[in-house]
Amino acid sequence: MVEKALEDYSVEDIPELIKGYVDAVVVADYELNKYRSIFRKGMFENFLDDEGTYHDLIEKIVFHFNESNEKITEDYRVFLSSYGEFQGKYSRRIKLRLEDDSQPHMIQMSVYPLTDQKKYLFIMDELDDNEYKEEYSTTKKVNTIQNTFLFSMYIDLVHDTTSSISITEISDDTVNASIKYSDWRFMIVNMIWPEDKDQFLRRTDPEYLKKNFTPGRTASFDCMMQNLEGKYIWVKLIFSRAETNNEDDYRFVFMVQNIHDNSVELLSALKKYEELALTDSLTGVYNHGGIETELYNAINKWQKSKESVSLMMLDLDYFKKVNDTYGHSAGDITLKTFSKIIKDYVSEENAAVGRWGGEEFVIIAYGRSADQFYEMAEQLRKKVEEYEFPEIGHISCSIGVTELKKDDNFDDAFNRLDKAMYTSKNEGRNKVTLL
Numbered sequence: 001m002v003e004k005a006l007e008d009y010s011v012e013d014i015p016e017l018i019k020g021y022v023d024a025v026v027v028a029d030y031e032l033n034k035y036r037s038i039f040r041k042g043m044f045e046n047f048l049d050d051e052g053t054y055h056d057l058i059e060k061i062v063f064h065f066n067e068s069n070e071k072i073t074e075d076y077r078v079f080l081s082s083y084g085e086f087q088g089k090y091s092r093r094i095k096l097r098l099e100d101d102s103q104p105h106m107i108q109m110s111v112y113p114l115t116d117q118k119k120y121l122f123i124m125d126e127l128d129d130n131e132y133k134e135e136y137s138t139t140k141k142v143n144t145i146q147n148t149f150l151f152s153m154y155i156d157l158v159h160d161t162t163s164s165i166s167i168t169e170i171s172d173d174t175v176n177a178s179i180k181y182s183d184w185r186f187m188i189v190n191m192i193w194p195e196d197k198d199q200f201l202r203r204t205d206p207e208y209l210k211k212n213f214t215p216g217r218t219a220s221f222d223c224m225m226q227n228l229e230g231k232y233i234w235v236k237l238i239f240s241r242a243e244t245n246n247e248d249d250y251r252f253v254f255m256v257q258n259i260h261d262n263s264v265e266l267l268s269a270l271k272k273y274e275e276l277a278l279t280d281s282l283t284g285v286y287n288h289g290g291i292e293t294e295l296y297n298a299i300n301k302w303q304k305s306k307e308s309v310s311l312m313m314l315d316l317d318y319f320k321k322v323n324d325t326y327g328h329s330a331g332d333i334t335l336k337t338f339s340k341i342i343k344d345y346v347s348e349e350n351a352a353v354g355r356w357g358g359e360e361f362v363i364i365a366y367g368r369s370a371d372q373f374y375e376m377a378e379q380l381r382k383k384v385e386e387y388e389f390p391e392i393g394h395i396s397c398s399i400g401v402t403e404l405k406k407d408d409n410f411d412d413a414f415n416r417l418d419k420a421m422y423t424s425k426n427e428g429r430n431k432v433t434l435l
Helices: 013-019 054-062 074-084 129-146 181-191 193-204 208-210 260-278 289-304 320-326 329-347 370-386 410-426
Strands: 024-029 036-040 090-096 105-113 119-126 147-156 159-169 218-226 231-241 251-258 308-316 351-357 360-366 397-403 432-434
Touching: 013 074, 013 129, 024 054, 024 218, 024 251, 054 074, 074 181, 090 410, 159 181, 181 193, 193 231, 218 432, 231 260, 260 289, 289 308, 289 351, 289 360, 289 410, 308 320, 308 329, 308 370, 320 329, 329 351, 329 360, 370 432, 397 410, 410 432
Parallel strands: 397 432
Antiparallel strands: 024 036, 024 119, 090 105, 105 119, 147 159, 147 251, 218 231, 231 251, 308 360, 308 397, 351 360
16 A cells, blocks of 8 residues: 555545455344455455354354354353344454464454444454553453453343343453343353252342342352353352442342352362261261161151162170170271171162161161061171171171051151161070061
8 A cells, every 4th residue: 555644645545544454344234134244354364254144243253262263052152142233333352263273363343333224334453463462461460360250241120131241251341232131031041050040030030139139239149050161160140239329220230250169179078078977987887877867868758759668777796795805996897897798788789878886787778678678687697697707706796677667757667676686686696587
């Protein structure tokens, strides 16, 4: 292009200036869902087609991960029709990465509405490396602080509108979208974990927000939500009502914060402590509280499903002599060995094993009748009798067996089980009794 003095430029030079210094010009029709490239050069020769659907253009510009060409999961494309309707002039910077590029391209995009009939002029330029580095260094500090916030928007409940939508995985800037809040709720609920959907709908209901939030109040709740890759992660949903002088002005800031790593770590720690709280430290089976809880659960489950549930109580015979003769260390080894024999024997069963106390153990088995469990108890009794225990040699056990019956409560079931086991004790030990 020929250089001129400033006073020599005129309106007639505009087409040549645009063609010389602008990288792409596109016209689009929102209602006809079409776009056409007037001209394009550089990276835009690969990024834009001669013509195509407007939704495809918006998807290329908006619906990909920030600094990547990787597409967002299909579920989130339900929002695509809400993007690309511009009410006035609009400008933003976009990071795009073409398929074979190692670095993203920083794009400046400006949109100009052409008529009242939703036709638009897109002007796009690729910024040079210096501009990109400046942009990157500026936003990196902000992203370091805010990289856990995946999504934010401004809500006006009175007018049922959303605005200033920011999706950090898509862009550092706010994105242009025209979505009613009422529509957004019922679209985004499909991305919420099924067990959390009711809570989400209740806590995001406009009437709930109006009733429970005074001006300036902020509240949050945690749930699992599908991210843009289609994976469920733990997030914190935050609502904050704006402070205004009008009590009937219900405007909110809504944010989604990624808390997945911390939540997984916390849940893992809670699971660990839960297991410790319910596990017998010596034998590794349920402790008294754990197996007692399992018995309550078994009774509740049986009352609902009527599936057979049978119980077994085992008690080592003359165990006090083991401690008195060989010492408590040998006694502990005997208990650990005994519990392992029990666990291994029922490992193929739908069963729970616990230490009731001392040398007494309880087994709860689902899907087994009393007669079947009696036969299993006999086999287990013989296995224990024949086993060579470390340090002490042979030892036997007495066993009681029962099956949950109609109208059983906890005390009924346990007392019958306890009585069966003590009947075996009183009748000579090394015996199985069914009641």
